Amino acid sequence: MSQFLESISYGQWILHALVLLPLIGVLPVLLGGEAAAKWTALVVTTLEFLLSLGLWWALDPGSGNLQLVSAAPWIPSWGITYRVGIDGISLVMVLLTTALMPLSVLASWRYITRRERGFYALMLVLLTGMVGVFIALDLFLFYIYFEVMLIPMYFIIGIWGGTNRLYAAIKFFIYTMAGSLLMLVAILVMVWKIQTATGTLSFGYEHLLENASALGRAAPWLFAAFAVAFAIKVPIFPFHTWLPDAHVEAPTAGSVLLASVMLKIGTYGFLRFGVPFFPQVALSPAVSSLMVTLAVIGIVYGALVAMVQPDVKKLVAYSSVSHMGFVMLGIWGLTLQSVQGALMVMISHGLSTGALFLLIGMLYERRHTRLIEDYGGIARVVPVFSLILTVVALSSIGLPGLNGFVGEFLVLLGSFTAFPWATGIATTGVIFAAAYLLWALQRMIFNRLDDRENEHLSDLSGRELAVLLPILVGIVWLGLYPAPVLRRTETASRQYLDAALSRTARAPTAMLPAGVSEPGAAR
Numbered sequence: 001m002s003q004f005l006e007s008i009s010y011g012q013w014i015l016h017a018l019v020l021l022p023l024i025g026v027l028p029v030l031l032g033g034e035a036a037a038k039w040t041a042l043v044v045t046t047l048e049f050l051l052s053l054g055l056w057w058a059l060d061p062g063s064g065n066l067q068l069v070s071a072a073p074w075i076p077s078w079g080i081t082y083r084v085g086i087d088g089i090s091l092v093m094v095l096l097t098t099a100l101m102p103l104s105v106l107a108s109w110r111y112i113t114r115r116e117r118g119f120y121a122l123m124l125v126l127l128t129g130m131v132g133v134f135i136a137l138d139l140f141l142f143y144i145y146f147e148v149m150l151i152p153m154y155f156i157i158g159i160w161g162g163t164n165r166l167y168a169a170i171k172f173f174i175y176t177m178a179g180s181l182l183m184l185v186a187i188l189v190m191v192w193k194i195q196t197a198t199g200t201l202s203f204g205y206e207h208l209l210e211n212a213s214a215l216g217r218a219a220p221w222l223f224a225a226f227a228v229a230f231a232i233k234v235p236i237f238p239f240h241t242w243l244p245d246a247h248v249e250a251p252t253a254g255s256v257l258l259a260s261v262m263l264k265i266g267t268y269g270f271l272r273f274g275v276p277f278f279p280q281v282a283l284s285p286a287v288s289s290l291m292v293t294l295a296v297i298g299i300v301y302g303a304l305v306a307m308v309q310p311d312v313k314k315l316v317a318y319s320s321v322s323h324m325g326f327v328m329l330g331i332w333g334l335t336l337q338s339v340q341g342a343l344m345v346m347i348s349h350g351l352s353t354g355a356l357f358l359l360i361g362m363l364y365e366r367r368h369t370r371l372i373e374d375y376g377g378i379a380r381v382v383p384v385f386s387l388i389l390t391v392v393a394l395s396s397i398g399l400p401g402l403n404g405f406v407g408e409f410l411v412l413l414g415s416f417t418a419f420p421w422a423t424g425i426a427t428t429g430v431i432f433a434a435a436y437l438l439w440a441l442q443r444m445i446f447n448r449l450d451d452r453e454n455e456h457l458s459d460l461s462g463r464e465l466a467v468l469l470p471i472l473v474g475i476v477w478l479g480l481y482p483a484p485v486l487r488r489t490e491t492a493s494r495q496y497l498d499a500a501l502s503r504t505a506r507a508p509t510a511m512l513p514a515g516v517s518e519p520g521a522a523r
Contacts, residue, residue, distance in 0.1 A: 012070040014051055014058070015084045018094070018131050021048050022124040029124065034116045038109060041120035045102040048127065052098040059091050061488045064495030066137065066206075074141075079191065079201035083137040088492035092343060092485060093134045093268055096350045097261050099470070101127050104253035106467045107358050111252055111365060112160060119160055122152040123253065130261050134268065139187045140203040142273075143180070149262060150176050153254065161249040168242075168249035175242040179229035186225035190277075193218055209499075212277050223278035223287075230274055233266030236291075236328060237298040240321045247317035248370075252361030255313070259320050259357060260350035267327045267346060271339075271496060275331065279500040283334070291332050292422045298325035300425065303432030307439070313370045315440060316356045319396065322429050323349045326411050329426055333415030334501065339493040340486055341410025347485065348403040348478060352396040355471045359389050362464050366457050372440055377449030382459045386445040388468055393437045395475045398430050403478035 025044030029037050059067055069085030086094065105123065112119050125148065132145030150173065158169035190208060195201045197214035215222060232239045243263075247255050275282045282288075302322030309315040323345060330342025362385070364370055379386035395402035398409075408430060416423045449455065460468070478485065 012068055014054055015068060015070065015086065015135050017051055018048060018098070019084075019128055019135070021051070022127040022131075025124050026121045029121045030117055032117070037116040037120045038105060038112075041105045041123060042102055044124060045098075045105050045127065048131075049098040049102055052094055055086065055091055055094065056488075059086065059088065059488065061088065062491060064088070064491030064493075069137065071137075074138075078140075078203075079195075080140045080203050081138050082141060083204060084132075084135040084141075085137050086135055087495070088489040089268070089271060089343060089496075090134045091488060092347055093261075093264060094131055096264070096347055097127070097130045097134070099474075100256060100260050100350065100354055103354075103358070103467045103470065104256050106463060107256065107361060108251065108253045109463060111361065115159065119156065122155055126152040126156070126257065130257070130265070133265050137205040138203045139191070139205065139208065139273075142205075143184055143187060146180055146183070146265070149265070150180070153250075153258065153262070156254045157246060157250045160251045161254070163249075164245070165249045168245040171242045172246045175232050175239070179232040182225040183229035186222045189218060190215060190222055209276060215278075219278050220281050223274065223281040226269070226274045226277070227282075230266040230269035231294075233269065234263060234324050234328065235266065235321065236294050236324075237301055237321065238294075240298070240302075243321065244314050244317040247320075247357075248311065248313050252357060252364075255357040255361070256354045259316075260354035263320060263324055264346045264350065267324065267331065267342065270328075270331055271342075275500050276496065283332075283500060288332055288418075292329060292419050295325040295328035295332070296422045296425050298322060298328070299429035300432070303429050303436060307432065307436040310372055311370045312372050312440060312444065313357070313360050313364075315372075315436065316353060316360065319433065319436070320349070320353055322433065323353070323396075325429065326408055326426065329415050329419070329422065330407075330411035333411065333418055334497065335414035335417065336490070336493055336497065337410045338414025339496060340489055341407050341412075341414055343489050343493070344403075344407030344410060344478070344482065344485070346407075348395070348407050348475075351471050351474050351478070352392055352404055355388075355392040355468060355475070356396065358467060358471075359385070359392065362460065367453065372443050374451065375444040375454060376447045376451060377445070378454050378457060379445040380449050381455060381457050384459050384465075388460070388472065389445065390441060391472065392475065393441055395479065397434045397437055401476075401479045403475045403482075405479060406482045 022044060025040060029040045032040055064087060066085040066087050069083070071081050071083040074080045074082040105120065108119070129145050129148035129152070132148065133142060136142040136145055154169050154173045157172060158165055161168060191201065191203055194208060194211045194214050198211050200207065202208070235243050246258060250258060299322050302318050302325065306315045306318035306322065309318060326345050327342045330338040330345065333339070360370060367374065395404045398404040412423055412427060
C-alpha cells in the first residue's frame with residue numbers, strides 16, 4: 001500500500017490538498033444558502049478526513065526523518081519557501097484534527113441556527129490553519145498558519161458564544177496574540193543571526209535547526225520568546241486564565257476544537273521547535289526544573305480547581321489544564337517512554353475531552369443549563385447518554401483498557417528516572433481526576449431524579465450517536481491496542497531525543513537534567 005501511494009506521489013500532493021481543500025470549500029459555503037452551508041461543510045470536512053487517511057500508509061514508520069517533503073518558491077528574496085512535510089508526530093496530530101472536524105460540524109447541526117454560512121466558512125478556515133501548523137517546515141509559513149487559527153476562533157467565540165462571549169473572545173485574542181508576536185520577533189532575530197553566521201537567508205526549518213548553534217548568547221532570550229508563545233497555547237500554569245472563559249463561552253464545536261486540537265499546538269511547538277532549536281537552554285537544570293515544576297503545579301492545581309466547579313463545562317476546562325501538565329512532564333522527561341506517553345496523552349485528551357464537551361453540549365441543548373446541581377438521576381431517562389458519558393469519563397480518568405491509561409502510564413514511567421519527586425506528586429493528579437469526575441457523574445446521572453424538568457429529557461438521537469460512536473471506537477482502540485500508533489511515533493520520538501540530547505551533550509554535562517547523562521539514556 002505504502003509503495004503504491006509513494007509511486008503516485010500521493011503523500012506530497014495530499015499535504016497540499018489538505019491545506020487547500022477547506023479554503024476552496026469556503027466559496028460554496030458563502031455562495032450557497034444558509035441551510036446548505038452545513039451540508040457543504042460536512043462534505044468538505046469528510047473529504048478532508050478521507051484524504052488524510054492515506055497519510056497513515058504513505059508515511060514510512062521506520063524512518064524518523066521528515067517525509068513527504070515538498071517545497072515551492074514563495075518569496076525567494078526573503079528566504080521564504082512554501083515547504084511542507086510530516087513525521088510520525090505530525091501524522092497523528094493531522095489525523096486527530098481531520099477526524100474531529102466533521103464530527104464538530106455534525107455537532108453544530110442544530111446548535112448553530114443563525115449566520116450559518118459565516119460559522120461554517122470560519123470553521124473551514126480554522127481547519128486550514130490547524131492542519132497547516134502541523135505540516136509547515138518553514139518558520140514564516142508556520143507563523144502564518146499559527147495566526148490563521150486565531151482569527152476564526154476569535155469570531156466563533158465572539159459571535160456564536162454564550163452570554164460573556166465578547167469578554168472571553170477578547171481575552172483569548174490578547175493572550176494568544178501577545179504570545180505569537182513574541183514568537184515572530186524571535187523568529188526574525190534567529191533568521192538574522194543565522195544569516196550573519198552562514199551567509200544564507202532562510203526561514204527553512206532544517207536550515208535553522210542545523211545552524212542553531214550560531215545563536216550564541218541570544219539563545220536563552222529566543223527560547224524564552226518561543227516558550228511563552230507555546231506556554232500560552234498549552235496552556236501552562238500560570239498562563240491558563242484565558243482557557244476556562246474561552247471554553248465555557250465558546251459554542252460546542254469551538255470548545256471541542258480548542259481542547260482537542262488547538263491546545264496541542266503548544267505542546268507540538270515545544271516538541272518541534274522549542275526544545276530542538278535550543279536544547280542547551282531548554283534542557284538546562286534550571287529550565288528543566290522550572291518547566292517540570294509548572295507542569296506538576298498545573299496537574300494538581302487544575303484537578304483541585306476542577307473539583308469545586310459548579311459548571312460542568314468549566315470542570316472539563318480545568319481538567320484540561322491538569323491533563324496538559326502530563327504532556328509537559330513527558331516532554332521534559334527525556335525518555336522514549338515519556339515522549340511517546342506525552343504524544344498519547346495529546347491524542348487521548350483530544351478524544352476524551354472532545355467527547356465530554358460534545359456530551360455537555362448535547363445536554364445543554366435539552367436543558368439550557370450546565371450547572372451540575374440542576375441534574376441528578378437522569379440515567380433513568382437518558383440511559384444511552386449516561387452510559388456513553390460514563391465510558392468517556394472513565395477514559396479521561398485513565399482506566400486501564402481505555403485510551404487515557406496508556407499515555408499517563410508511559411509519562412509517569414518514563415519521567416520517574418529524571419524527576420522522581422515530581423512524578424510522584426503528578427500521580428496524585430490521576431487520583432484527583434477520579435475524584436472530580438466520578439463525583440460529578442454521581443451528582444448528574446445517579447442519585448435521585450428529583451427535578452421534574454429532567455423527567456422528560458430525550459435520549460441521544462441518531463445524529464448524536466453518529467458523532468459520538470467514532471470517538472468511542474477510538475477510545476477503546478487506543479486503550480486495547482495502541483501499538484500501531486506507538487509504532488508510527490517511535491522513530492520520530494527517537495529522532496527528537498537524539499537531536500536534543502546529542503547537541504546538549506556537547507555542552508557541559510552539568511547542563512543535563514538529573515538522571516539523563518547521555519543520549520543513549522533515552523533508549
